[in-house]
Amino acid sequence: MALKTGKETREKCPVCGKPVSAEARPFCSSRCRDVDLNRWLSGGYRIETDEEPKEGDPENNSNNP
Numbered sequence: 598m599a600l601k602t603g604k605e606t607r608e609k610c611p612v613c614g615k616p617v618s619a620e621a622r623p624f625c626s627s628r629c630r631d632v633d634l635n636r637w638l639s640g641g642y643r644i645e646t647d648e649e650p651k652e653g654d655p656e657n658n659s660n661n662p
Contacts, residue, residue, distance in 0.1 A: 608617040610625035612632050617623055624630045636642055 608623065609615065610617055610623070610629050612624060612629040615625040615629075618625050621627055621630050624633065
């Protein structure tokens, strides 16, 4: 997300809202980059749906004892 004020463009970190660092772009730090990665890996950015899981889907735990 970028805020434009005149000729200046300031981007904000999507995790904490602080100004973006050139080294960690689009985040402000490696910590926020790691927080975002953890959210992806843990399913924090899932899109909820009303669909039933398909048979053989790895997330379908109904076949597990």
